[in-house]
Every structure is written in structure tokens, then in C-alpha cells.
Amino acid sequence: MDNKSKRKLNRLLLWIAVVVILIAVLAPFLWLVISSISHKVDLTSVPLHFFPKNPTFENYLKIFFGGRGVTDAASQFGQCTINSLIVAFFVTLISMVAGSLAAYGLTRLDFRGKGFIGTSIILPQILPPIALIIPLFLIINGFGMVDTRLSLILTYISFILPLVIRLMMGHFASIPSSIEEAARIDGCTRIGALMRIVLPLSAPGIAATSIFAFIIAWNEFFFALIFASTQSSKTLSVLVEEFSSKFGSDFISMSTAGVLASLPPVILALIFQKFIIQGLTAGSVKG
Amino acid sequence: MIDSLPSNRSLRKRLGLFFLEKKNGVAYLLLIPSLVLIFGILIYPLLYSLYISFHDYLLTKPGIYNFIGLANYLEALQSNFFLKSVIRTLYFAFVSVGIELVLGLGVALVLQQKFRGRGVVRGLIILPWALPTSVNGIMWKWIYNANYGVLNALLKRLGLIERYQVWLADPTRALHFVMLANIWKETPVGVLMFLAVLEQIPRELYEAALVDGANTLKKFWYITLPLLKPMIVTLAIIKIIWAIREFDIFYIITRGGPGEGTSVLSYYAYLNSFKFSRMGFGSAIAYLVIVLVIFIGIPYFRYMRKQEVD
Numbered sequence: 048m049d050n051k052s053k054r055k056l057n058r059l060l061l062w063i064a065v066v067v068i069l070i071a072v073l074a075p076f077l078w079l080v081i082s083s084i085s086h087k088v089d090l091t092s093v094p095l096h097f098f099p100k101n102p103t104f105e106n107y108l109k110i111f112f113g114g115r116g117v118t119d120a121a122s123q124f125g126q127c128t129i130n131s132l133i134v135a136f137f138v139t140l141i142s143m144v145a146g147s148l149a150a151y152g153l154t155r156l157d158f159r160g161k162g163f164i165g166t167s168i169i170l171p172q173i174l175p176p177i178a179l180i181i182p183l184f185l186i187i188n189g190f191g192m193v194d195t196r197l198s199l200i201l202t203y204i205s206f207i208l209p210l211v212i213r214l215m216m217g218h219f220a221s222i223p224s225s226i227e228e229a230a231r232i233d234g235c236t237r238i239g240a241l242m243r244i245v246l247p248l249s250a251p252g253i254a255a256t257s258i259f260a261f262i263i264a265w266n267e268f269f270f271a272l273i274f275a276s277t278q279s280s281k282t283l284s285v286l287v288e289e290f291s292s293k294f295g296s297d298f299i300s301m302s303t304a305g306v307l308a309s310l311p312p313v314i315l316a317l318i319f320q321k322f323i324i325q326g327l328t329a330g331s332v333k334g
Numbered sequence: 335m336i337d338s339l340p341s342n343r344s345l346r347k348r349l350g351l352f353f354l355e356k357k358n359g360v361a362y363l364l365l366i367p368s369l370v371l372i373f374g375i376l377i378y379p380l381l382y383s384l385y386i387s388f389h390d391y392l393l394t395k396p397g398i399y400n401f402i403g404l405a406n407y408l409e410a411l412q413s414n415f416f417l418k419s420v421i422r423t424l425y426f427a428f429v430s431v432g433i434e435l436v437l438g439l440g441v442a443l444v445l446q447q448k449f450r451g452r453g454v455v456r457g458l459i460i461l462p463w464a465l466p467t468s469v470n471g472i473m474w475k476w477i478y479n480a481n482y483g484v485l486n487a488l489l490k491r492l493g494l495i496e497r498y499q500v501w502l503a504d505p506t507r508a509l510h511f512v513m514l515a516n517i518w519k520e521t522p523v524g525v526l527m528f529l530a531v532l533e534q535i536p537r538e539l540y541e542a543a544l545v546d547g548a549n550t551l552k553k554f555w556y557i558t559l560p561l562l563k564p565m566i567v568t569l570a571i572i573k574i575i576w577a578i579r580e581f582d583i584f585y586i587i588t589r590g591g592p593g594e595g596t597s598v599l600s601y602y603a604y605l606n607s608f609k610f611s612r613m614g615f616g617s618a619i620a621y622l623v624i625v626l627v628i629f630i631g632i633p634y635f636r637y638m639r640k641q642e643v644d
Contacts, residue, residue, distance in 0.1 A: 064444045065455060072458055075518060076465070078484050079473045093498075095487035141371075149368035158361035167372055172572070173631045174380075175579040177603045178620035181613055182379035182386070188396070205375040208368060237360045266466035268582045273608065284468040288586050291472040298476055305469040316464035320457055323464075327523060328530050 076309075082302035083107070090298055106303040120290050121300050124307075126278045127286040131308075134196055134282060135264035138203040139257050146211030147253065151241055153212070154219040155227075168213055171206035176269050179205055184273055196280045202270050207260050214259065214326055218252025219245065255322035262312045262323075283308040387618040393611035406618035415594060416602065416619065420626070422509065423598040427577035430513050430520070431570060437517070438524025438569075439562070443554075445525065446532045456529070463522045471586025474515035478502060478587075502588055505595020512587050512596055516580065524569055531565045532558070567633075575627050599623050 081098060082090060083106055089099040110124050153164065171179075183202050184193070192198045226248070227240045235243065246253070268284045275281040287308050290301035316323050362369075387407070390400040410416045445456050462470070477485050480500040489495045502508040535558065543553050581600035584590060590597035590605065597605070599619065607616025 061444065061447055061449060065449060068441055068444060069455060069458070071518075072461055072522075075473055075477060076461060078477060079469075082476065091482050093482075093487070094491065095482070095484065097484075097487070145367035145371060148364040152361045152364035156361040156364075164365065164369070164372070167377060170376065170380075173575050173624075173627050175600055175603070175620055175623045175627065176581065177579075177600050177607070177616070178383060178624055179376070179379055181603075181607050181617050181620060182383035183375065184608075185386070185393075185396070185613065186379060186382070201375055204371055205379075208371055209376070212368065238363075241364075262464065266464075266468075268466065268468045269585075272585070284466045287466070287472060288468045291475055291586070298479075298482065301472055302476065305472055309465050309469050312464045312466065313461060316460045317457060320460055323460060324526050324530060327463075328527055 079302050079305050082298060083306045085299060087299060106299050107307075110300065110303050110307065120286060120297075121304070123278050123281065123286055124283075124304060127281050127283045128307075130196055130199075130275075130278075130280055131265055131282040131284070134199045134203065134280075135261050137200045138207055138264040139260045141200070142204055142208040142211040142260055143253065143257055146208050146256075147215050147246070148241075150212045150215035151219055151245065154216050155224065168209035171209045176206075180270060180273050187274070193274060194276050194280050198274045199271060199280055199282070202274060203264050203267060207264060210263070211256055211260055214256045215249075215252065218249045218256070221252075222248050251322075255319070255325055258315055258319050258322055259326040262315055265312055383617040384621060386614050387621050389614045390612075391614040391617075393607070393613050402614070406615045407622065409615065410619055410622060415597070416622075418594070419597055419599050419602045422596070423578055423600075426509065426513060426516075426580070426598060427574045430517050430577050431573045433513075433517050434521045434524050434573060435566060435570060437521050439528055439566075441521070441525045442528035442532060443558075445529060459522050459525055461522070462519045463526075465519065467519070467582040468586060470515060470519045471583050474511070474518075475587050478511055503592060505592055508588050508592060509596045512583055515587060516577070516583050519583075520573065520576075524573075527565060527569060528562065531562055535561055571631060571633060575631050578623065578627055578630070599626075 084102040084104060085099040086101065086103060089096050110121050113122060149164075152158070153161065179202075183205070187193055187198045187202070222245060227244055230240045230244050231237070265282075266284060267282070268288070271282045271285045272288075275285055283304075287301070287304050290297060290304050386399070388401060388403060390402045390405070392398070441459070445452065445459070465473075477483055478501045480486070480498060480502075483498075483501070485501065486495070486498040490498065501511055539557050540553055543557060548556070579600055580598060581604060584596055584598055584601050585604070588596045590601045600623070603616045603619040603623065606612045606619065
């Protein structure tokens with residue numbers, strides 16, 4: 048085989064590999080999307096139609112606006128979306144404010160107890176969630192706060208705040224401290240230098256970490272399963288699961304809710320992909 | 335006389351009032367919000383569950399602590415269910431992670447090549463990572479469905495099965511199907527991290543190797559692989575730890591069934607604490623998982639601490 052045909056063969060193999068990868072990544076989710084725009088007849092026929100004859104968006108309208116034959120789960124969709132948004136927003140906000148300050152202290156200052164904090168922020172990375180869920184449930188139950196959004200916000204902070212601290216430490220470490228020192232010689236206080244110099248410079252890092260924190264809070268399942276039992280705090284990720292277990296075999300509504308619940312994290316991840324990759328690499332291996 | 339009086343500074347130190355030191359002051363001010371949160375919702379709860387793990391504490395009888403020493407731990411270690419869960423969990427973790435790493439490396443090497451639309455394909459790779467675990471769970475449960483599942487339809491169309499199968503009816507098979515769902519979701523993290531490392535390998539290394547007459551396989555074996563090694567080790571350890579803790583996907587797809595067939599450690603602890611209300615026993619299992627994880631995680635833990643505290 049001459050060089051040219053060898054190169055052609057390599058190209059062909061590369062394209063086959065790319066197509067296989069694309070199918071493997073997309074097909075399962077595509078099937079969920081297809082299911083959500085199908086009629087029941089399409090999905091229950093044997094042999095199956097892999098694509099519905101008359102695709103419909105009726106299921107989406109039903110979930111948003113109600114209507115005939117809306118299941119109990121579907122009627123909770125709006126409230127659970129609001130819960131997910133509120134919980135993810137406040138978890139991100141609180142963790143970002145507290146975490147950025149702490150991360151700055153940990154990267155720039157030397158003080159007693161630093162090692163202890165450095166160790167405890169790695170804990171959530173290795174702890175099984177159940178080890179935290181059991182005691183937190185007993186404590187929060189003692190305060191009569193189970194099934195509130197506040198209980199979810201607080202418990203999520205237990206693993207998102209340490210993550211934020213670790214990610215922000217990486218960003219702060221990448222800002223040369225000489226800039227700050229110059230500001231301090233000019234009469235800026237430590238806090239002043241943080242507010243006026245360091246935070247503006249680390250805006251991309253703050254954005255990246257916030258998006259990361261939001262996605263993880265939005266996607267969380269185990270804590271919400273235990274702490275949220277009714278509409279007053281139930282998040283979308285728990286509701287989506289209930290479509291497949293509690294409410295019989297309404298595969299179409301289940302798929303519709305699944306697609307909708309995935310939209311915020313998927314869209315954020317696709318738009319801010321660079322940030323996410325940074326977060327993933329910094330989150331486990333720094334640098 | 336006067337010399338023997340402690341100076342202000344060392345007196346403060348002796349009394350443990352080191353936070354009054356000026357140098358420490360700003361640091362503690364910055365750290366107070368996080369310290370309060372971390373202590374209140376992380377450290378204290380962990381110590382509390384260690385405490386209950388030595389008690390026969392029932393969810394149905396709050397406030398009644400019945401001290402039983404190590405009985406919960408001994409019961410777990412002597413229980414067949416527990417030991418089977420350990421083996422199942424380790425099997426799940428090691429096999430899934432092994433496959434994820436090999437697949438992840440393979441996909442990363444393909445996506446590192448230059449081809450039209452590479453940016454788009456690389457972008458889409460993140461999709462499984464971004465999906466909520468519960469959506470991933472219901473999605474695969476629906477794909478595996480015995481009556482209307484697309485897996486059955488597809489395999490039948492291809493002539494690989496005669497009639498529709500109940501995929502999750504057999505414990506071993508169910509475990510492997512849960513693994514497939516998990517591998518699908520977890521592989522992209524590996525791909526993205528391998529790609530990040532591959533990007534940083536200088537072209538000159540490969541060019542020099544080409545001059546020396548190395549073929550593709552040799553270049554991979556002597557240049558790419560050694561440079562990827564730290565990432566492979568780190569990924570292997572974190573991913574094994576993540577997999578040992580896995581709960582969501584088992585809860586959603588199989589509820590630990592059929593029978594006890596796919597009950598992994600986290601699920602077993604959940605079942606005992608929240609379904610059988612045995613919070614003490616559940617906590618003991620959680621702590622045994624922590625011991626297992628620490629054992630595997632020691633190298634990673636050291637590495638991280640060195641990176642972050644220094």
C-alpha cells in the first residue's frame with residue numbers, strides 16, 4: 048500500500064471513530080427527546096417506530112399549562128422548577144461569597160489552623176453522602192425544618208462550599224501577588240486590595256465557579272430525595288424520578304420532564320464549556 | 335522580676351487567644367463565614383453520626399440513645415448482606431472505572447486529531463456530564479424497559495434477540511446494565527481531562543521521535559502514555575472513590591433489586607437508616623464506607639493537601 052492510500056485509510060478510520068463516538072454520546076439522550084415528542088401509539092407499537100409519524104409538542108404544553116389528563120406529577124412541575132431555581136441560586140450565592148473570601152485567605156495569608164481547613168475542604172470529595180445525610184437529617188428534623196427549601200440550601204452548602212473554596216483558590220493563586228503588593232504600598236488595606244484589585248481580576252474565575260456550583264446544585268438528587276417530600280421543597284431532579292416510579296408508566300410525560308430538567312445544565316455546559324473544563328481539571332488536579 | 339512576666343504576646347498565645355494576633359486577624363475575618371458553615375454542616379454532623387454509630391438509635395424514637403458500643407460495626411461485618419454489598423460495590427467501582435479510563439483515553443486520542451467539526455464534537459462530549467443523575471437514571475431505565483424499551487426494539491431489528499428481554503430481572507445482568515448507564519455518564523470527564531493534558535504536550539517531542547524513526551505506536555507508548563500517567567493515576571483514584579459512593583443510579587434504575595442483587599454500600603446504608611429507621615446501624619455502615627474510601631484515597635489525599643496547603 049502506498050503512502051497516499053494509507054493516509055486515505057487513516058482518514059476513513061478516523062471518521063468512523065468520530066461517528067461512533069457521536070452516536071454513543073447523543074443516541075441515548077436523543078431517544079429521550081424523541082419519546083417526549085411522540086404519541087403513546089408510537090412508543091408502544093411493536094415493532095417500534097424509531098421516529099414518530101406525527102411528532103407533537105402537546106406534552107410540553109401539557110406540562111406547562113395543564114389540561115386534560117394531566118397527572119399529579121405533571122401538575123407539580125412548575126412549583127418544583129421554582130424550588131430548583133431558588134435552591135440552586137442561593138446555594139451558589141452563599142457559597143460564592145463565603146467561599147471566595149475563605150479562598151483568598153487560604154491562598155494569600157499564613158495563619159494557624161490553615162492545615163485543618165485545607166484538609167476539611169477535601170472531605171466532601173471523599174465522603175459518601177450518606178455519612179452526612181443521616182446526621183443532617185436528624186439535626187434538621189430536630190428543628191422541624193425537614194421539607195423546606197432552607198434545609199436543602201443548607202445541606203447543599205456542605206459540599207458545594209468546599210468545592211467553591213478549592214476552585215477559587217486555584218484562580219487566586221494564578222493572580223500574581225505583586226499586583227496586590229503594589230496596591231498595598233500605595234496605601235490600600237488587605238481587604239481593599241481584595242475588593243478593588245483581586246476580585247475584578249478574577250471575574251472569569253468567579254463566573255466559572257458560579258456556573259459549576261449552580262449545575263451541581265441543580266443536578267443534586269440524594270439529599271433532595273431525603274429532605275424534600277412535598278411540593279413545598281421538592282426539586283425537579285426528584286420529581287423527574289417520581290414520573291418513572293410513583294406515577295405508573297407515563298413514559299411520555301417522564302421523558303418530557305426529563306428533557307426540560309436537563310435544559311438548564313446542558314445549555315450552561317455547552318455555552319460555558321471552557322469554564323466547565325477548567326473547573327473539572329482544577330477540581331481534582333490543580334494546574 | 336520584670337523579666338519573668340510574660341509578654342503580652344506570649345500570654346495571648348498561652349491562653350489560646352491567637353486570633354487576636356494582628357497577622358491572623360484578617361485571615362480569620364475572611365474565613366469566619368466559611369468556618370461557621372463548614373463546622374456547622376460538615377464537621378459537627380460527621381462527629382454526630384460517628385457518635386450515633388455506637389448507639390442503637392432509631393428514626394422512630396428520636397432522642398433515645400441506647401449505647402451499644404461496637405455492636406453495629408460487628409453486626410455489619412458479620413452480615414452476609416453487608417459483605418456481599420462490599421464485593422458488589424468494589425466490583426462495580428473497579429470495573430466501571432477501568433472501562434471509563436480506557437474508553438476515555440481512546441476517545442480523547444480520536445478527538446485530538448484534526449478533522450472538520452472537531453470543535454462541535456468536543457463540545458457535545460460534555461452532554462452526559464451535564465445531565466442530572468436522575469434524568470440519566472430514568473433515561474436508561476426507559477431504554478431498558480422490558481415491554482417498550484428501545485434496546486429491545488433495536489436488538490430485535492438487528493436480529494440479535496428472538497424476543498423482548500426483561501433486562502433487569504437477573505441480578506448480575508442488572509448490575510452490568512446499571513454499570514453501562516454509569517459509564518456513559520462518567521466517561522466524558524475522563525475524555526475532557528485527558529484532552530486537557532494532551533493539548534499541553536509539545537509538538538516538538540513527536541517531531542523529534544519521528545526523526546528517530548518511531549512509529550505511531552511507539553510514540554504513544556514512549557511519549558504520550560508516560561506524560562498522561564499522573565492524570566491516569568489521579569483519575570483512577572478519584573473515580574473509584576466516586577463509584578464506591580454511588581447511590582443515585584442504583585436507587586433510580588433498580589432500587590437495589592432484583593432481591594438484593596444490586597444493593598451497593600450506599601444503598602444498603604440508605605435502606606437501613608431511612609427504610610428500617612436504624613440510624614445507628616446506617617451510620618456505622620457509612621463509617622465503614624469512609625474507612626474503605628480513606629484506604630483507597632490516601633495517596634490522592636496526600637497529593638491534594640500538598641497542592642493546596644503549600
